[in-house]
Amino acid sequence: MVFTVLKERVWKKLQGWKEKLLSRAGKEVLLKAIVQYIRTYMMSLFGIPSGLLDEINALCARFWWGVRGKDRKMHWISWEKMYRAKSHGGLGFRDLKVFNQAFLTKQGWRLLCNQDSLVHQVMSAKYYVRSSFLEAGRGLDPSFIWRSIWGEKALLLEGLKWRMGDGTQISVEDAWLLGDSAVVVPTPNLECSANL
Incomplete structure (x- = not known):
């Protein structure tokens, strides 16, 4: 192994x-x-x-x-x-298990936020061409790295919320909170303003 x-x-x-x-x-x-x-x-x-x-x-x-x-x-x-x-x-x-989960969740956050990075471009070309990281599926025969990061997506989703802003980017199905304390889910027009 x-x-x-x-x-x-x-x-x-x-x-x-x-x-x-x-x-x-x-x-x-x-x-x-x-x-x-x-x-x-x-x-x-x-x-x-x-x-x-x-x-x-x-x-x-x-x-x-x-x-x-x-x-x-x-x-x-x-x-x-x-x-x-x-x-x-x-x-x-x-706790090494929690430490490992935190690292993988942070990699998911980076894929979500750093859309100009080479890693994002490679992963999106292979696993989520027509969607975002949050909507990506596991895929057929994925790499071990992708399975590891994708497996912690649920943990990332637990902490993500929309910030209202002007309301043009929010869907009724999305989770959202009022106020500045919410963690931001990046949109095409909005930069990542919260770091893990």
């Missing part, structure tokens, strides 16, 4: 550090700075299988709580609770 390189890199980074030499703060910095940022490029283009992300999280949890040879120490708190912000009793680690 192509994505096993992610797990192997995490494993190599963790094996390079001796557990006894690092304090809890040192382990936290190592996990946040090195392990959780390995290959964010891959996460921004591909939907990484959730089973693999669970395995990477398990490696991080084993490193955090400690492992000596084949003996594993007790995990006193679930790794999911450690995702919480420090102000809410967690340690602020990133």
